[in-house]
Amino acid sequence: MKKGNRRPAPGQQDLFAAVRAAYQGATQMDNDQLYDKLASNGVIELGSLDERTPIGRTAQRHNTMKRRVRWIQQTLKAMGAIERVPGQRGTWQLKSGEEQLTAAAPGRVLVAFSTNLGLALWADCSALGSLNEPTSLVLSSPPYPLARPRAYGNPTQDQFSEFICRSLEPVLRSLVPGGSVCLNVSNDIFRAGTPARSTYLERLTLDIERRLGLFLMDRLIWVNPSKPPGPTMWACRERVQLVHSYEPVLWFSSDPARCLADNNRVLKPHTARHQQLQAKGGEQRDAEYGDGAHRLRPGSFSGATEGSIPRNVLQFPHEAGKPAAEFRAAVQASGLPAHGALMPRALARFLIEFLTPPGALVADLFGGWLxxxxxxxxxxxxxxxxxxxxQYIAASAWRFKDAPGFHSSFDFVS
Incomplete structure (x- = not known):
């Protein structure tokens, strides 16, 4: 291949996926076999493996492509995905039990990837206690207190309130006056062995007010039309409950009088009926309803407005469509596990736009799919x-690969 027609070097995220996939397709490989496989798969050029570049103050010449591959090799080792073959120098294999998740070491904060606007940290949420930047919104979907924990685990109903308060305390130090905290939680948590719902949400709300000094602004309702039928036992088998369709979003503020929320940022288009009402000059009636609680006067709703104020019942399906499918396929191809819970992007976007002005800082304690x-x-x-x-934070980097300034260093598992 002529020099002018050479393929661009693969990005770090693409190379990571390729190295990970190479080990999935082989039992054992030494480094030379790995380089040859990447070249034969068209990921890197064979000639690039012979090039040497001066590096560092001593200007010693090294092959940068091989260094990148070996760095990813160490990343996969630290993630528990591959291991050295005993007694064979430089030979690696997939590690048995590789589906196990690798937790960040206590007190360690390392950058997984970044963009011009943000940072993804491989760390426990207590790391946000070191933030020196004023934070306008904390938006999280914490692990639900499920009876059967998912791979990432979860607190029990009795532990949940303490877990959330302890997780929030560090980041609240940087929350601005009027800033918000939004928690997407589950309504479908039941008392053990019964169709009676748990009151853990009520306990959580009271503890957040008493312990953290936050003020409850609303219990927003997220209606999910694509939610699968359930609860299976109590609605589908025993028939003593109705099929669930919503989850609450608890919205708190540090100072209600200075709340940064602005519904002008999330106005909806007026309905055709309302537009017709405006066109004919508004209401023609003069009437009272509910003992004067609501009154219509001639000309009401005649003024032009930019849109309709949304109600506090929000309907968004789970993320679907081509972008979501491509993302899942990319994660699957990389050999990384997909997080078991997914907040819809439309819900997150609505809350971010409603509760923060452009340029504000938004924090999330439990990244998941980011x-x-x-x-x-x-x-x-x-x-x-x-x-x-x-594994989760490495997989989620796929969503940001086209963001300005994206850099996935993978030095977070050195």
């Missing part, structure tokens, strides 16, 4: 997200 981060990125907000498990 939905909060990607919606903050796309709406012009700065963001910082922590995720405890290396």
């Amino acid at each position: 939905t909060t981060g990607i919606e903050a990125e796309e709406t012009g907000r700065r963001w910082v997200v922590t995720e405890r498990f290396a």
Whole structure:
């Protein structure tokens, strides 16, 4: 291949996926076999493996492509995905039990990837206590207190309130006056062995007010039309409950009098019926309803407005469509596990736009798929997200690969 027609070097995220996939397709490989496989798969050029570049103050010449591959090799080792073959120098294999998640070491904060607007940190959420930047919104979907924990684990109903308060305390030090905290939680948590719902949400609300000094602004309702039928036992088998369709979003503020929320940022288009009402000059009636609680006067609703104020019942399906499918396929191809819970992007976008002005800083304690981060990125907000498990934060980097300034260093598992 002529020099002028050489393929560009693969990005770090693309190379990571390729190295990971190479090990999935082989039992054992030494480094030379790995380089040859990457070249034969068209990921890197064979000639690039012979090039040497002066590096560092001593200007010693090294092959940068091989160094990148070996760095990813160490990343996969730290993530628990591969291991050295005993007794064979430089030979690696997939590690048995590789589906296990790799948690961040206590007290360690390392950058997984970044963009011009945000940082994704491989760390426990307590790391946000060191933030020196004023934070306008904390938006998180914490692990629900499920009876059967998912791979990432969760607190029990009795532990949940303490867990959330302890997780929020560090980041609240940087929350601005009028800043908000939004928690997407589950309504479908039941008392053990019964169809009676748990009151853990009520306990949580009271503890957040008493312990953290936050004020409850609303219990927003997220209606999910694509939610699968359930609860299986109590609605579908025993028939003593109705099929669930919503989850609450608890919205708190540090100072209601100075709340940064502005519904002008999330106005909806007027309905055709309302537009017709405006066109004919508004209401023609003069009437009272509810003992004077509501009154219509001639000319009401005649003024032109930019849109309709949304109600506090929000309807968004789970993320679907081509972008979501491509993302899932990319994660699957990389060999990384997909997080078991997904907040819809439309819900995160609505809350971010409603509760923060452009340029504000948004934080998320439990990154998961980094939905909060990607919606903050796309709406012009700065963001910082922590995720405890290396595999999840590595997989979520796919969502940001086209963001300005994207850099996935993978030095977070050195």
